[in-house]
Amino acid sequence: xxxxxxxxxxxxxxxxxxxxxxxxxxxxxxxxxxxxxxxxxxxxxxxxxxxxxxxxxxxxxxxxxxxxxxxxxxxxxxxxxxxxxxxxxxxxxxxxxxxxxxxxxxxxxxxxxxxxxxxxxxxxxxxxxxxxxxxxxxxxxxxxxxxxxxxxxxxxxxxxxxxxxxxxxxxxxxxxxxxxxxxxxxxxxxxxxxxxxxxxxxxxxxxxxxxxxxxxxxxxxxxxxxxxxxxxxxxxxxxxxxxxxxxxxxxxxxxxxxxxxxxxxxxxxxxxxxxxxxxxxxxxxxxxxxxxxxxxxxxxxxxxxxxxxxxxxxxxxxxxxxxxxxxxxxxxxxxxxxxxxxxx
Numbered sequence: 001x002x003x004x005x006x007x008x009x010x011x012x013x014x015x016x017x018x019x020x021x022x023x024x025x026x027x028x029x030x031x032x033x034x035x036x037x038x039x040x041x042x043x044x045x046x047x048x049x050x051x052x053x054x055x056x057x058x059x060x061x062x063x064x065x066x067x068x069x070x071x072x073x074x075x076x077x078x079x080x081x082x083x084x085x086x087x088x089x090x091x092x093x094x095x096x097x098x099x100x101x102x103x104x105x106x107x108x109x110x111x112x113x114x115x116x117x118x119x120x121x122x123x124x125x126x127x128x129x130x131x132x133x134x135x136x137x138x139x140x141x142x143x144x145x146x147x148x149x150x151x152x153x154x155x156x157x158x159x160x161x162x163x164x165x166x167x168x169x170x171x172x173x174x175x176x177x178x179x180x181x182x183x184x185x186x187x188x189x190x191x192x193x194x195x196x197x198x199x200x201x202x203x204x205x206x207x208x209x210x211x212x213x214x215x216x217x218x219x220x221x222x223x224x225x226x227x228x229x230x231x232x233x234x235x236x237x238x239x240x241x242x243x244x245x246x247x248x249x250x251x252x253x254x255x256x257x258x259x260x261x262x263x264x265x266x267x268x269x270x271x272x273x274x275x276x277x278x279x280x281x282x283x284x285x286x287x288x289x290x291x292x293x294x295x296x297x298x299x300x301x302x303x304x305x306x307x308x309x310x311x312x313x314x315x316x317x318x319x320x321x322x323x324x325x326x327x328x329x330x331x332x333x334x335x336x337x338x339x340x341x342x343x344x
Contacts, residue, residue, distance in 0.1 A: 048140055050075050069112035084220050086144070086221050177207075240279055256313040259327075262310055
């Protein structure tokens with residue numbers, strides 16, 4: 001069976017037949033030309049879009065459709081977390097090759113809708129098409145009930161750099177996929193089965209970080225509402241590159257204390273833990289700048305059910321750039337994080 005068996009209306013109906021918890025301000029969703037909502041109950045709206053392209057962001061043989069569906073939404077929600085927005089709803093544009101089975105579509109959508117339900121981001125519309133390779137584009141909205149959006153550009157001289165989440169594991173997970181036998185990996189659609197395939201806890205953590213990235217939506221919202229952050233970004237292109245974004249947009253120099261970084265336990269292949277942490281990308285951790293006073297509040301008020309945070313450096317007046325500090329030695333560092341157009 002292939003995707004020529006069901007028509008586009010059948011696939012759309014499949015989505016519509018799965019109930020979702022929809023926001024009260026939504027007037028119309030799947031089934032018409034547009035989704036319509038009344039924004040008057042929302043103080044501000046944030047919107048973000050991300051694509052996942054086969055053979056650019058993933059290999060079909062490395063990831064099950066269920067995991068891919070989950071990740072497709074999670075990477076968008078990370079952008080909402082970075083500005084402190086609470087998820088509201090999302091759109092999905094999905095194009096699949098005609099030789100994929102209908103069960104591939106169903107499994108992808110199952111994963112996507114489950115994450116939408118988990119984080120309060122129901123699917124309210126989108127588009128379906130056929131293509132030569134898998135194409136996923138998600139647009140997600142978020143809202144701000146209290147607090148104000150967090151920008152990359154509002155860090156202050158003397159701010160402390162704080163990291164929440166793991167960095168480097170996703171790059172090592174990618175290296176595992178590149179180096180080893182993955183003939184059965186695309187069939188794995190449970191985290192327990194993935195752990196069995198991985199063989200040990202460290203390898204499993206690396207694979208989970210790459211295939212099913214963490215969501216820090218609730219953390220980002222809490223940081224925004226409690227006003228303990230001056231500037232924030234999610235770590236998607238590599239810790240070094242993303243910190244440099246804050247430094248440049250805030251017109252400050254940034255310094256990382258290497259000894260304070262939560263590095264992976266060991267290397268995979270030739271990928272060094274520090275290299276993976278600084279340049280690996282797809283970590284979806286939260287990196288933010290906070291004042292001494294704000295850090296005091298964070299120390300006393302941060303929720304115990306959130307992932308731990310770690311102070312990793314500082315921002316200060318000077319030409320925008322990134323520096324690494326190892327003991328008393330300090331040197332400028334040029335990040336080599338992910339860039340879609342790096343060959344240009």
